[in-house]
Amino acid sequence: MTDVTKILLVIRSLERGGTERHLLRTIPSVSNAQNKIEIFCFERPGELAPSMKALGVNVVTPPVSGWLHHVPLILKPFSTVWTCLYFLFYLFVKNPKIVHFFLPAAYLLLGPFSLLHVTSRKIMSRRSLNRYLAKYPGWVRKVEQSLHRRMDLILANSSSVFQELEENEHVPHEKLRLIYNGVSVSQDDAPALRNDVRAEFGLPDDTVVLITVANLLPYKGHADLVEACGIVAATRKAQFRWTLMAVGNDNVGLKATLETQAAKLGIAGNVHFVGKRTDIDRCLGAADIGVLVSHEEGFSNAILEGMAAGLPMIVSDVGGNPEAVMHNETGLVVPAKSPAELAEAIEYLCLNRDLAAKMGEAGRKRAISNFSIERSAKDYAAVYNSLK
Structure with missing residues (x-):
């Protein structure tokens, strides 16, 4: 025995x-x-x-x-x-x-x-x-x-x-x-899941949905992301409908500050802090682009979850982020604390949807084989x- x-x-x-x-x-x-x-x-x-x-x-x-x-x-x-x-x-x-x-x-x-x-x-x-x-x-x-x-x-x-x-x-x-x-890879019917969740949040099919999954903590870079979205909204090139879905618990009362920041940038209607969710897979299924721009990181589950959901990921160049996301192959790696370069990356993927989809599929395959x-x-x- x-x-x-x-x-x-x-x-x-x-x-x-x-x-x-x-x-x-x-x-x-x-x-x-x-x-x-x-x-x-x-x-x-x-x-x-x-x-x-x-x-x-x-x-x-x-x-x-x-x-x-x-x-x-x-x-x-x-x-x-x-x-x-x-x-x-x-x-x-x-x-x-x-x-x-x-x-x-x-x-x-x-x-x-x-x-x-x-x-x-x-x-x-x-x-x-x-x-x-x-x-x-x-x-x-x-x-x-x-x-x-x-x-x-x-x-x-x-x-x-x-x-x-x-x-x-x-x-x-x-x-x-x-x-x-x-990370596990969902076997659900992706198109049906996408339509179901978008209907729940009232998101039109032609809206580019950005998603970030991280508790609202300063080092997770939400302020950089909101500022970058403001830059995207202000540029004349951004001829597309978009929204940002921020999933995560408000541990330190940061939500009010971020909402004020979004309002000052004129994008309050585009940025949604949905709080802690137990159905993160469903939320990812409604999105087009994943974002995690932490100022520090070990190795993020959220990045792997986004990759497994077939999302091209935009991540900061800290910790293990560049080990998970292959720049220009499964997503884009940008400098931490750099809203301007983050805005360029967001706009690039929004304007090149076919390329973004190919990156997302490559990321999904990488998640399955490596993580x-x-x-x-x-x-x-x-x-x-x-x-x-």
């Missing part, structure tokens, strides 16, 4: 986000008779937890974790101590063979405590460039670098993240692995098997 390897994934929660959706797509197929995976959400289960459980992966949270999430600020230290102690207790009770950390909060808070469980192998997944360290005091960087030295493996989700870990954070090459995100869920899951399984 084959021994079962117990693996504990550690993350803040399974609220809907890029990393969380990535885990929901890949981890259930990795958890099997040989690898029994549980997910430890140290703050709260999150919106995707029921779906993860339905696919056979247990999701664990500390008792009363939901209540602790809402305690007054003065009690936060007590809730943090409780979370750390329960995590340590859980490690020794369940005795996993492998502990795998996702995202900085889980790594920085619970990574040091995991070292007390000396029999388990440790993995950290870095899913972005390390710009997030700028908001922390200098000692946090030292803690992270100390943890790096104690990890058995560190996973990067793009070559740019891999390179940063190796060259700037001095992680040995032999300790690093590259696992790209995976499948099956490939990503297989890579995770290989990493876990290497540590047995």
Whole structure:
């Protein structure tokens, strides 16, 4: 009988986000008779937890974790101590063979405590460039670098993240692995889906629909995109109907500012912030061009989802974006924080619809061949098997 390897994934929660959706797509197929995976959400289960459980992966949270999430600020230290102690207790009770950390909060808070469980192998997944360290005091960087030295493996989700870990954070090459995100490709009837969703949003068939899928956060570049759309609308060459659909949660109250910006540019009627959606595939099916112009990025699920939907993608030249989108083949890569060049790219694809469609089809084929869920899951399984 084959021994079962117990693996504990550690993350803040399974609220809907890029990393969380990535885990929901890949981890259930990795958890099997040989690898029994549980997910430890140290703050709260999150919106995707029921779906993860339905696919056979247990999701664990500390008792009363939901209540602790809402305690007054003065009690936060007590809730943090409780979370750390329960995590340590859980490690020794369940005795996993492998502990795998996702995202900085889980790594920085619970990574040091995991070292007390000396029999388990440790993995950290870095899913972005390390710009997030700028908001922390200098000692946090030292803690992270100390943890790096104690990890058995560190996973990067793009070559740019891999390179940063190796060259700037001095992680040995032999300790690093590259696992790209995976994406599923819809088999739905695309024309019918397009007509259905456009009817829902009241979009005429001849309207060029731009879509960006990203939570409303400053570094995601929405302000650059709105400014670029204003430039497109102002040029005499733009003899076409267009609209921008921005899908994403307003986490920090940025929507009002962006709407004011659009109004000042005279394009308020063309720009629609539709909020968080659970039917992103349907929204992509209504679009003609995908856009993601972040100021920083690791490797974006949103780009892969757009490619899988057959959209030509316009992306900024940061992080893993140029690794996903081949310039002039599956879309266009533009400099970050450059609304003027972004406007040129948008106008070019809008005026060359046949070329845009060919780029979109090439992107779809690239997503299928290079960034499948099956490939990503297989890579995770290989990493876990290497540590047995």
